Amino acid sequence: MIPYEIDFDSLSKKIKKLGFQDILIQLPEGMQIYAEEIADNLEDFNVFISANPCYGACDIEVYPNILTIQFGHSKIPNIEYPENIIFVEAFSKASFNTALNSFLKIADCQNVGILASVQHIKAINDVRAFLEEHNIRVFVGKGDSRITYPGQVLGCNFSAAREIKNNVDCFILLGTGEFHAWGAKIVGGKDVFVLDPYTGRAKKVNGGSFLRRRYAAIAKAKDAQKFGIIVSSKIGQKRWKLAKNLKKIVEKEGRKAYLIMTDNVVPENFYYSVDAYVNTACPRLTYDDYSRFKKVVLSPIELLIALGIKDWSAFSFDEIVEVDK
Amino acid sequence: MIPYEIDFDSLSKKIKKLGFQDILIQLPEGMQIYAEEIADNLEDFNVFISANPCYGACDIEVYPNILTIQFGHSKIPNIEYPENIIFVEAFSKASFNTALNSFLKIADCQNVGILASVQHIKAINDVRAFLEEHNIRVFVGKGDSRITYPGQVLGCNFSAAREIKNNVDCFILLGTGEFHAWGAKIVGGKDVFVLDPYTGRAKKVNGGSFLRRRYAAIAKAKDAQKFGIIVSSKIGQKRWKLAKNLKKIVEKEGRKAYLIMTDNVVPENFYYSVDAYVNTACPRLTYDDYSRFKKVVLSPIELLIALGIKDWSAFSFDEIVEVDK
Known part of the structure; x- marks a missing residue:
């Protein structure tokens, strides 16, 4: 079972409307294990699965007469893409409540900036509500022309952090791993806490x-x-x-x-x-x-x-x- | 020192005539160690060295407003290439005389077909002369529309062998490694001897x-x-x-x-x-x-x-x- 919200019915309709019979599927590494299952959901078309690595919406493959469908990333607004590519985000349903409780125990911030990688972008609203219930002021930066969603960070763009750095005491980053947090730390100059929904832990990163x-x-x-x-x-x-x-x-x-x-x-x-x-x-x-x-x-x-x-x-x-x- | 015949003066003139300032250099793996030296010989231009692997003239990279120069392979005639790519063959100067003497000792063929990978294609004439001096009849097949030079084999095309297989008792293959020889063996159905100019040895391949x-x-x-x-x-x-x-x-x-x-x-x-x-x-x-x-x-x-x-x-x-x- 694919653990992401993907509406294959609307996707099929969209592909038909665009008039393509051949489609190429690009998947980030973590989704590659669902490649065959995704292909099975798109049996109305000639599906080509890309075996090349795919590192983000910066990294597309396009071929004449084929519609490329990249899963798991949001379009980067300021890139001039060819016409035959569409993006299908894959939002996670993971909850951050446990990690937020952990954050409250280890941090003392009255003004918090929320950042997220794209798969957790929908969780920002819940996280904001949780923090506001605990009388914490919340800030979410809009980001520059390379950013689709407020609060979104890419591995190469932390403008959503830069915009609000003077308003906040610290940042929380919804996601896993330390890489995005390093960026936020250097760019924002404030403490950054990674909230991992899978382990339920909050961890302060060490930029030193x-x-x-x-x-x-x-x-x-x-x-x-x-x-x-x-x-x-x-x-x-x-x-x-x-x-x-x-x-x-x-x-x-x-x-x-x-x-x-x-x-x-x-x-x-x-x-x-x-x-x-x-x-x-x-x-x-x-x-x-x-x-x-x-x-x-x-x-x-x-x-x-x-x-x-x-x-x-x-x-x-x-x-x-x-x-x- | 680059151990291949490459005329950089004519190449520079050709690039200027074509009107390019930016050039991309594609090299097969064996030539990658000369990348910087090749770039130094083309200092009149903005040289981009490709770090992607390059497996043959089947495998090109082209970008708008850049001239791609692929070294070490010959153009495949039946491919419709974009306009902004040229091929610069890199012929080896290695002699096959020692390997030919070794061949005469281990083989008993009166009618020999000569095959070569592209870097040894110029040696076919010398090899032909050597064999004819030893009263051996020599055949060189033209190959199909994927082949540039008579006698040339690609890893994916042995038409130069197929054409003459009924005329010969055995094939000799000018080059190194067994891969091309397997192809010649299966396609031609006759004994195949690999003549390696660097070791000076002739070796019969075993298709079994x-x-x-x-x-x-x-x-x-x-x-x-x-x-x-x-x-x-x-x-x-x-x-x-x-x-x-x-x-x-x-x-x-x-x-x-x-x-x-x-x-x-x-x-x-x-x-x-x-x-x-x-x-x-x-x-x-x-x-x-x-x-x-x-x-x-x-x-x-x-x-x-x-x-x-x-x-x-x-x-x-x-x-x-x-x-x-």
């Missing part, structure tokens, strides 16, 4: 270890002579102008730079003879996958700090605000 | 073990109820019509089939709940990468044999003759 790792990476790259600048071919991660610009900056400093383009970044394949990489693709690669690269990996701003063009105080979390057209 | 593995795979899949049909999105491996047709055949037999599409087939990601896969992408996946899949992998003809629609005697090596437009 994250920052120490980044400072260490920058220090290591200071003397690098050859840089590999990683560029993505994915529609929602295309920052080629930025990459070309960084190459010029590196060369102006008398060092060398190579632009390395790829679809899925497989760190194990990066055996280029460079001293350090600079990543303009998904920021998560820099912060989460760095240990799988044989060389140090910097974000764009970290490159400028390593080159001495910017000061350490300029450090910020790499976010994708807009992409090349 | 290859066939036994295939028969075992077919036997295992006989009772499969759910098939995953692998479909490639690569321009030169697109056999979607074939795949859809196979799905219908499977369903007519009262079993289930799912179409699974991907760019690079990463067997480790194929954790679908099917009993067997059928591969319509690069045939090499079926024959070389089968052990990395958790389930048995069949070629299209092997599926028909497993379903009892064709007899064991229908077995043939899976070749790609043409692809969907």
